[in-house]
Amino acid sequence: MKTYDIVIIGGGPAGLAAAVSAKRSGTDSILILERDKELGGILNQCIHNGFGLHTFREELTGPEYAGRFIEQVEELQIEYKLHTMVMDISSDKIVTAMNSTDGLFEIKAGAVILAMGCRERSRGALNIPGYRPAGIFSAGTAQRLVNMEGCLPGRKVVILGSGDIGLIMARRMTLEGAQVQVVAELMPYSGGLKRNIVQCLDDYAIPLKLSHTVVEIRGKERVEGITLAQVDETGRPIPGTEEEYECDTLLLSVGLIPENELSSGMGVALSRVTSGPVVNESLETNIEGVFACGNVLHVHDLVDFVSEEAAAAGRNAARYVQSTDDASRGGGPLVEIRAVDGVRYTVPSGINVERMEDMQTVRFRVGGVYKNCFVSVYLDEERIQHRKRPVMAPGEMESIKLKKEELLKYPDLKVITVKLEEG
Amino acid sequence: MGKRELICIGCPMGCPVTVEMNGDEIVSVSGNTCPRGDAYARKEVTNPTRIVTSTVKVEGSCVEMVSVKTKEDIPKDKIFDCVRALKGLTVKAPVRIGDVILADAAGTGVDVVATRNAWPSCHKEAECQQAVDGS
Numbered sequence: 001m002k003t004y005d006i007v008i009i010g011g012g013p014a015g016l017a018a019a020v021s022a023k024r025s026g027t028d029s030i031l032i033l034e035r036d037k038e039l040g041g042i043l044n045q046c047i048h049n050g051f052g053l054h055t056f057r058e059e060l061t062g063p064e065y066a067g068r069f070i071e072q073v074e075e076l077q078i079e080y081k082l083h084t085m086v087m088d089i090s091s092d093k094i095v096t097a098m099n100s101t102d103g104l105f106e107i108k109a110g111a112v113i114l115a116m117g118c119r120e121r122s123r124g125a126l127n128i129p130g131y132r133p134a135g136i137f138s139a140g141t142a143q144r145l146v147n148m149e150g151c152l153p154g155r156k157v158v159i160l161g162s163g164d165i166g167l168i169m170a171r172r173m174t175l176e177g178a179q180v181q182v183v184a185e186l187m188p189y190s191g192g193l194k195r196n197i198v199q200c201l202d203d204y205a206i207p208l209k210l211s212h213t214v215v216e217i218r219g220k221e222r223v224e225g226i227t228l229a230q231v232d233e234t235g236r237p238i239p240g241t242e243e244e245y246e247c248d249t250l251l252l253s254v255g256l257i258p259e260n261e262l263s264s265g266m267g268v269a270l271s272r273v274t275s276g277p278v279v280n281e282s283l284e285t286n287i288e289g290v291f292a293c294g295n296v297l298h299v300h301d302l303v304d305f306v307s308e309e310a311a312a313a314g315r316n317a318a319r320y321v322q323s324t325d326d327a328s329r330g331g332g333p334l335v336e337i338r339a340v341d342g343v344r345y346t347v348p349s350g351i352n353v354e355r356m357e358d359m360q361t362v363r364f365r366v367g368g369v370y371k372n373c374f375v376s377v378y379l380d381e382e383r384i385q386h387r388k389r390p391v392m393a394p395g396e397m398e399s400i401k402l403k404k405e406e407l408l409k410y411p412d413l414k415v416i417t418v419k420l421e422e423g
Numbered sequence: 424m425g426k427r428e429l430i431c432i433g434c435p436m437g438c439p440v441t442v443e444m445n446g447d448e449i450v451s452v453s454g455n456t457c458p459r460g461d462a463y464a465r466k467e468v469t470n471p472t473r474i475v476t477s478t479v480k481v482e483g484s485c486v487e488m489v490s491v492k493t494k495e496d497i498p499k500d501k502i503f504d505c506v507r508a509l510k511g512l513t514v515k516a517p518v519r520i521g522d523v524i525l526a527d528a529a530g531t532g533v534d535v536v537a538t539r540n541a542w543p544s545c546h547k548e549a550e551c552q553q554a555v556d557g558s
């Protein structure tokens with residue numbers, strides 16, 4: 001059986017950044033396994049611009065952003081296998097994968113970095129009785145069809161869900177000659193970035209209907225039309241608000257969820273809030289030497305944060321395989337990070353203060369739209385951060401930073417609490 | 424006097440900004456919380472521009488399409504002309520990131536460039552061929 005110090009599952013932006021940073025941290029034996037025909041992950045189909053403002057200080061398209069990291073992987077001569085599907089990982093880190101050259105094979109890994117990305121929530125999310133005619137696509141599938149295969153899935157389009165992929169596809173399909181009639185959003189606010197609402201909808205006079213959902217789909221073989229209705233605060237359609245739209249295509253942009261079949265298969269504990277692994281400050285899961293980063297850990301909207309997070313996972317995995325003492329590997333007391341009062345979750349959800357880097361980023365999302373709120377951090381009972389934020393929304397990932405220096409002053413620290421407080 | 428209602432995209436605040444116009448002249452900008460909103464609104468009403476992205480077909484490569492973008496932002500009212508100019512265009516592999524796909528798109532003076540590589544056949548030729556044969 002072949003052995004590698006670090007095996008990375010997935011060659012998207014998370015896997016690539018993790019590989020580059022692990023190599024730069026002094027680990028040479030690294031292998032990336034990717035099931036697709038090329039590296040780059042989902043970014044290859046995200047041809048619009050707006051990537052990389054944080055990382056490269058310029059606005060790149062998805063493929064260009066991926067290209068920068070692929071170049072680094074090539075320059076550093078990091079090994080990768082394409083067309084290779086990882087089937088199983090055992091809790092003692094034996095990776096079973098398959099491709100047409102090697103058949104079914106096993107690799108023994110010193111450390112594993114999970115970077116499988118996420119998948120789209122499916123039609124099941126659409127709670128409508130009746131037929132399931134052709135012409136219903138997830139927004140990501142439509143993106144792949146248009147951008148990678150050059151075919152337009154329909155001419156008259158309604159989009160359900162105002163996540164970024166849906167907004168981006170509203171513009172893309174309009175430019176390709178389709179007529180996008182409306183974007184309907186169940187929630188009273190959009191889950192997408194403001195910039196996308198302005199540049200993808202407003203620019204093309206595509207209406208956005210908040211607090212609306214699809215209540216009926218017409219057509220037997222192919223979609224012929226849909227009916228939208230307004231919903232009340234509990235999400236139930238309000239009778240008498242129905243509006244009919246003629247369309248041949250319905251795109252669903254109803255959210256993403258981390259791809260964690262492999263993780264749960266190997267016994268990694270998953271968070272009920274994010275559906276991704278529960279991790280400590282090193283982005284290490286409950287299984288020692290198994291790390292996670294990118295969309296498999298929690299869904300990101302900005303790839304820059306994916307790269308940042310993945311670089312940390314790469315560094316930590318390298319440190320793990322290079323160290324021999326137990327203190328720097330697993331174990332040690334973990335201070336819990338508690339997310340309450342509007343904060344839905346934090347990544348990480350626990351910190352080993354001894355092992356943390358000088359500055360630790362803790363990412364989180366809020367559960368609703370909050371104006372003029374404070375983000376507060378408590379060490380047990382003592383408030384150490386209280387930062388005013390003019391506006392926060394579920395669609396934008398937030399973060400706080402914790403200084404090791406400061407945490408070390410509290411040797412009996414039990415709980416770190418992150419919460420929102422009124423002004 | 425005319426009025427334009429905009430949403431600033433400078434940050435997640437998304438301030439609603441109102442621009443009072445007298446013909447082509449800006450009389451006042453209001454609603455913005457910070458100077459960036461003012462600058463954004465002035466540009467939006469006088470000379471709105473966008474980067475346009477699209478795809479074109481590529482021949483002789485194992486990918487079907489090459490993604491492209493305008494090298495700089497172009498006037499907003501030229502977006503459709505630009506996309507139309509790209510329609511039906513086919514390029515031949517190899518294509519590299521940054522290669523000019525269409526010079527002076529729709530008379531904007533701005534080139535359309537490739538945003539991905541398309542090698543004559545796949546990067547990892549042998550593996551790619553096998554996968555094609557295998558499927």
Ligand SMILES: Cc1cc2nc3c(=O)[nH]c(=O)nc-3n(C[C@H](O)[C@H](O)[C@H](O)COP(=O)(O)OP(=O)(O)OC[C@H]3O[C@@H](n4cnc5c(N)ncnc54)[C@H](O)[C@@H]3O)c2cc1C
Pocket residue numbers: 009010011012013014015033034035036040041042043046051084085086087115116117118119120139140141143164165168256259262293294295296300301302303304306
């Ligand atoms: C449809 C879609 C559109 C998006 N659009 C944007 C956008 O416009 N802007 C933005 O900033 N972010 C966007 N995102 C978020 C985007 O996913 C992240 O920015 C970033 O791509 C996440 O990187 P990742 O490496 O975690 O995941 P991915 O890019 O999804 O990469 C995961 C990789 O793992 C591989 N993989 C999975 N399972 C296996 C397995 N069992 N064996 C081998 N390989 C495997 C996959 O093939 C894939 O290449 C989008 C996400 C989706 C799903």
Ligand code: SF4
Pocket residue numbers: 431432433434435436437438455456457458459460461
């Ligand atoms: S005006 Fe300033 S605060 Fe308001 S959205 Fe624009 S950049 Fe943000």
